[in-house]
Amino acid sequence: MAWNGEDIYRKHAEGVYRYLFSLCGEADTAEELTQETFCQALKGLGTFRGDCTPGSWLCAIAKRLWYKELERRRRTVPLEDESLSHLTAPDDPAAELELRDDRNALYRAMRGLSPETREVLSLRLAGEFSFREIGEILGRTEVWARVRFYRGKEELMRKLGGKERHG
Structure with a gap:
C-alpha cells in the first residue's frame, strides 16, 4: 500500500491525539507526542508490515513515546512555584x-x-x-x-x- 504522510496524518491524527491525551491528561504533551509519533512513523513507514491497522501501529508508537516521556520526567526536577504564577483562576470556582x-x-x-x-x-x-x-x-x-x-x-x-x- 502506498501512503503519503499527509494522508496518514489526516486520517489518524485525531485518534492518536485522543489516545495520548487519555494517557497523559495534558493537551500540550499530547500534541507534542502526536507530532513526534507521526515523525517516527514517517521515518519507519517502510517497516510497516500491515499485520495491524495503521491506527494500531501509530498508537503503539505513541505509547512507546509516552513511556519515554514518563521516564524523562522521573529524571527531572519538579517545577518551582514561580513557574505556576501565570495560571489564571477559573470563572466559576464552585x-x-x-x-x-x-x-x-x-x-x-x-x-x-x-x-x-x-x-x-x-x-x-x-x-x-x-x-x-x-x-x-x-x-x-x-x-x-x-x-x-x-x-x-x-x-x-x-x-x-x-x-x-x-x-
Whole structure:
C-alpha cells in the first residue's frame, strides 16, 4: 500500500491525539507526542508490515513515546512555584471544584484497576478505537479487549456508584 504522510496524518491524527491525551491528561504533551509519533512513523513507514491497522501501529508508537516521556520526567526536577504564577483562576470556582472532584474520583477509581484494564478503557473511550484495534495495539484478541472493557466498566461503576456523595 502506498501512503503519503499527509494522508496518514489526516486520517489518524485525531485518534492518536485522543489516545495520548487519555494517557497523559495534558493537551500540550499530547500534541507534542502526536507530532513526534507521526515523525517516527514517517521515518519507519517502510517497516510497516500491515499485520495491524495503521491506527494500531501509530498508537503503539505513541505509547512507546509516552513511556519515554514518563521516564524523562522521573529524571527531572519538579517545577518551582514561580513557574505556576501565570495560571489564571477559573470563572466559576464552585463548578470548577465540583468538576475537579468528579475527575479526581474517576482517576482514583481508575487507579484501582489493573494497568491493562485502564489502557483498554482509555483506548476505547478517549481514543474511540474498535475492540479489534485495541486487541491489535495490546497484542491480544478482540474478544479479550471486549471482555476486559466491560469488566473494567462494571468495576468502575461499582467503585463510583458505591461512593457516598456529600454536598
